Amino acid sequence: MHKHVDVLIVGAGLSGVGAAAHLKRDLPGKTFVVLESRPSIGGTWDLFRYPGVRSDSDMFTLGYSFRPWTDAKAVAPGASIRDYIQATIDDEQLGEHIRLQHRVISASWSSESALWTVIAARTGSDEFRPGQPFNEQMVFTSSFLFVCSGYYRYDEGFTPVFPGAESFSGELVHPQHWPADLHYAGKRVVVVGSGATAVTLVPSMATEAAHVTMLQRSPTYIAPIPSGDRKADTLRKYLPAQLAYSLTRAKNIGYSIFTYRLSRRHPERMKAILRDAAIRMLPEGFDVDTHLSPRYNPWDERLCMTPDADLYKAIRRGTADNVTDRIDRITPTGIELASGRTLDADIIVSATGLNVLAIGGMALTVDGAPITLADTLTYKGMMLDGVPNFAMTIGYTNASWTLKADLVARYIGRTLKYMDRHHLDTVTPRAAESVKAGNLVSLIDLQSGYVLRSAGDLPRQGASTPWRLHQNYLRDFRLLRLGRVTNDVRFGRRGADAAAAGIPLDLPGSGVIDIDGARVRYRVTGQGSPILLLHGIGQSLEDWNEQHDRLSDAHTVYSVDLPGFAYSDRLPGTASLAGLASILPAFLDRFGLIQPVPVIGNSLGGAVAMTFAVAHPERVSSLVLVDSAGFGKEVTIALRLLAIRPVGIVLLRPSRKSSTRTVDGIFYDKKHVTADRVDHKLALTNRSAHRSTLLDLAQELGTFRGIRMPWRTRLLAEVASLRIPVLIMWGDHDHVLPFMHLDAATRALPHAQTHTFHNAGHMPQIEHADEFADVLRGFIANSRQEWLHV
CATH class of the missing domain: 3.50.50.60 (FAD/NAD(P)-binding domain)
Incomplete structure (x- = not known):
């Protein structure tokens, strides 16, 4: 499952529900979701069920600023506080935004896409223990990450070793x-x-x-x-x-x-x-x-x-x-x-205390670099130096927790409004070197045992505002409700580095991630069971736009520019089929996809999908091969000429005429040969890395006489030995890889299902988009059942 929201809130206790309510009130147009690891809302006030459990502050300050506390007792029992939180959820209509039993495991920030990719695990009825294995994962992306999980472990309290x-x-x-x-x-x-x-x-x-x-x-x-x-x-x-x-x-x-x-x-x-x-x-x-x-x-x-x-x-x-x-x-x-x-x-x-667990124990990374909380400085007691679009709620320790939580939530609302007004995408606190070199203290300035035991795991504070948390509501009110949101922070725009590198990120869900030092452009849309789409030689993830539109209602759809092609970096050395497939495990890992997924490949993407399945059969639940390379030697003359490198270099010189000819050869129905597609093809061939990768693959896989036999024979034999459902789809007027290859495919993979698209060329996923999506949905549903029973 994948879902994108503007703001992702972690924790459905007093702080998280308050943050959601303030966000909805202050920025009604923002989308948001609240992830809660437990099977019920309330956080502390649901977890603790010991006799007499009650607030340790009066409810007129522990309650929300916008919701009056009306019970007779100012110091309230835990059950009353749970009811108050639930009533807030009901009255503010927050229930549809809350996902229970979703434990956030990790959150990774990409500066290129200005998005957090958040991996959440489905939890059971028991308290989730950090490091505990889990089976099902969900992926969320968000523009802002707001952690309201408190600062102690829910699965265990602190108990000293008592002899005997x-x-x-x-x-x-x-x-x-x-x-x-x-x-x-x-x-x-x-x-x-x-x-x-x-x-x-x-x-x-x-x-x-x-x-x-x-x-x-x-x-x-x-x-x-x-x-x-x-x-x-x-x-x-x-x-x-x-x-x-x-x-x-x-x-x-x-x-x-x-x-x-x-x-x-x-x-x-x-x-x-x-x-x-x-x-x-x-x-x-x-x-x-x-x-x-x-x-x-x-x-x-x-x-x-x-x-x-x-x-x-x-x-x-x-x-x-x-x-x-x-x-x-x-x-x-x-x-x-x-x-x-x-x-x-x-x-x-x-009754010996708590164990501290900052930000719920999740792992944070920024552009691939892990964040160690103890090495960070807190900005205004809620954001972290060098960590973009991130905030956490740490309430007061000398007064009601919610007083500070309310201030933090309203401040985040002010910041997001400022960013919207100025068309900004990122906000990152930046501490001066003099602040970092100054007197640093723990975020929680108490001498309690649980704080002292965990001081080395918590973020630090600087010597003065805004890098120092005040235990004073009036000072914080002036700072957070009335003060400027621009002090000691850096604002930016999405994809600034990508734009500088000429990487377009205008498609919804597109972004850039770093895989072993190479920038890889991707696109993720929809929610539901995941599927992975791979494009063909000399192409890009845009080949799957129509399927992103149609499949995203039931699936999380992932597509990627394979290394060296389009807007992804080349890998070191000569580009190869194995090299293209080699990045897929890390790509799936980055999105938390540990279960096998269906892999759909068009043309060269089919050969990449088969290579990946052979190397990692545990990662592939089914294969869909669309007009796929690997089933015969016949191929269009243009690709055979590219196998002769000097000729290929000449043929790949960027020109509108050659780009038009290439696009024209892909489709049976010429209405798809649009100016936009020709412009896109010309933009790709203007990229030297794209041209070099295309030439490398053309020479590895083929000669002037056609596609080489040895790699095809070896690969197909290995695929045939896999216990993976396979669907082979072909357009009956394909002039790149001829329709006769479908017969060869059925002989090589006799257990595969087949489907023919009539009056279609090399890309039926575009020419017959609705039919393609319907066939694919049915196959994936049936093959998933087959895989589950294997």
Whole structure:
């Protein structure tokens, strides 16, 4: 399957759905698709199903700027957030754009075509693990790639090595993959960890468990907050929903900025506030200084929230407690601590953090060069130095994630509008050498364990704007919503290098890729099962335009200028049949086509298709040979004369007369001998590489007497031994390779199917385009079934 869109969004969580909604609102004419690796939307809020899972920010700022949060609770349970995301999808009519169970494996940028080629794998119902094998792949091309996949691995959380864990007779679970059938009522539970997940789990489980202990190696800062917002409730009574929401959002943004600044500028004051609150709410004698006084300052790590002080209430009731110690080993019945104390447990919950996975683990390449994230600089916290038409969403770590996600999505919309107004195709951040040589820090400026463990895998930040991410909404609002989109970026136009080299890319889906140092022009259209089309000697991928038009409704149609012909570079050395076929495996690999595909070749393209099938039978599901070379010695006099190199050089001198004669010899119905086709033929013969390649092939495959026998005999014998369905098609008035070759073909390949086009010349795919497409569709459908049962 192949699909082209203007913008490809990766991830259907809070960020990805928001990005899609903003894109549709800001640029309604843009096409887009959202790829989500999981079988359901929601991202984090669908993955995490542990008891009490909830937002760690108020929903007036975690929600979208355009969609009011109307639930009573400002700190919302995970199920409510999932419902909010789904309601956004429904109301914004985004469902038709979302593709579930599509994991992006790689994305390759071509400057020539100004396109990303994105390879996605179909995933199952389980979490996809990086490096996991997969069977089915899809290809997407997009003008802009927008990654909204977060920054941690969904398939596994971080669990330290606990000595003796294998001996534990109870259940050891990680919150990231909470068992749906886990029963903890009346049981003793130890939650290992002190972060937001642990602070959420302990009071929630304490309502049913016999007792819950939060075991922490070191304490974290915890702030009691109300679960509702009374001011919001009041505003909603008297004001329209959107206005009330916007005012509450502004209020909460201001409060979060104030508390963060207070924490950074006056950490001792914030410590005292948090300590005093804990003392008021915890039972008398609770050792606050041991269990709730970290060694770091507030907001060096994210501040944990306990809505309505539920953690403190559970400790006050005696259904939960807090232990600060280190694990020595896990025993069959619980945990032995470094202090010598023992904690009995029926269930141990390892709430020990995340594993970072930037941009979903996909492999990025730009013009064939791999991008190592750790070696890149982030531009405005969302784009990468030297990577065109790419953005990623990394939300705030000191405030609601979505505040930053909204800003990023709107900024991308502004940038795309600017490019459309100025007829630009590419935008690439470019850092000055002084920025690269300056003080560089990690993209995520936190001291949390999961960040420190993965700092070497994340992009870097520079010392100042726009190469430094601010943890300040007001500054970022000025920068991203009001600031210029032209600072420190380079804009360009599609195919600038190709245009300079005289390579036309005006056909929809056309582009240029690099294969082993050679530029190869290609065209891709449609969606569905893939097929590969190969042109003949001295021709180009334009020979398949009519079939691109007709087959793209059910197939992803690939055509290519074979090396040296038309607008593809020559390979080193003398051009040969084997050389032309040799680039096809790499070509298919670049588009993620690992399954066998039907290969259709016209004239010389038929011989190339057979050569490819013999060398790589595992890559070819069927062969369609259209007026193909290889079945007889007879060939038009023009090609026989080309085998005499001095004569061929003279004959190939570019002229409109010779170009007209060549086009005229191809068709039975002369209405196809158009000025456009003659102009195109003349343009090709004006290319010296094209002429040289044509002469090389004419001399390798033939002589003045006709096409050589040895290579034909050998190749046909090898093709006959393959278990590949073959269809041979011929025009009954072919003056290049005569119709009598069809009889020779049936003798050489007795199991092949045949079809004759009446009143057709050398290119029935053009003269009888509808009939050709119908026959081809039927053959491919039947041969696919044959291949599947082999």
